[in-house]
Amino acid sequence: MIVRTMKEAAESGRKIVSPEKNWDSTRLLLKDDKMGFSFHITTIYKGADFRMHYQNHLESVYCISGRGEVETLDDGKVYPIEAGTIYILDKHDRHVLRAFEEMKMACVFNPPLHGKEVHNAEGAYELEADTID
Known part of the structure; x- marks a missing residue:
């Protein structure tokens, strides 16, 4: 059995801050x-507005708190995101x-994920990401 707290994870180097902050x-x-999968608690800071395109991964995202939106770039659809909403990037959606x-x-x-990944120029995570310091 694996048991971890958020505090333990953050203190052991499992907390990553994006270069763009x-x-x-x-x-x-x-x-x-x-x-066979990774699980993260991610904080998206107020005012953040950024493109992603997970070409190498599938992702499911459940909003615990806060409010925002996700826009799929291939069709221009905009989906409101608030606590209790899940969105699932099942087609490597550009968003x-x-x-x-x-x-x-x-x-x-x-x-x-391995743990140190940040988005590349395409907004994706590499499959075999190098660790960052």
Whole structure:
């Protein structure tokens, strides 16, 4: 059995802050845990507005708190996001996430992340990301 707290995860290097300072992610479950997926609690800071395109991963995102929207770029649809909403990027959807308030999100990635990933120029995570300092 694996048991971790947010505090323990953050203090052990599992908390990552984006280089642009628009989100942070505490990675509670990673590839090395051998569960076949990773699980993160991510904070999207108020005013964040950024493109993502997970070409190598599928992601499910559940909004715990806050308010914003996600726009799918291939069809221009905009979906409101608030506490209790899940969105599922099941087709490697190119999208923009906007935070009108700080949002807390529970995120699941398949395949699992290694732990130090940040978005590349395309808004994706690499499959075999190098660790960052």
